[in-house]
Every structure is written in structure tokens, then in C-alpha cells.
Amino acid sequence: MKKQHLPQKICQHCQRPYTWRKKWEKVWLEVKYCSTACSTAARRDRKQSPQ
DSSP states (O other), X not given: OOGGGXXXXXXXXXXXXXXXXXXXXXXXXXXXXXXXXXXXXXXXXXXXXXX
């Protein structure tokens, strides 16, 4: 499959698009963030947000 035909999602933290990666093959439906940095930042933001 060519890179231009790979599925894409929008990162829930930074709102930028990211494409499918081989390491996400089995968990693609559960992937929410484009990187570990966005995942960590989102977790930190949730923790600081008073709800």
C-alpha cells in the first residue's frame, strides 16, 4: 500500500493529522494520539483540569 493511501486520523490533543503505522496495526481503532508526547500532555491536562 502506498503512503498516500494509508488511513489517517486527527490527534485528539494537537488536532493534527497522522497516518497509520505498522506498529499500530492491531490497535489502530484504539489509537487516539499521534505521539507519546501528545498522550502525556493530554493526560497532564486532564489531571490539572478541575472537574
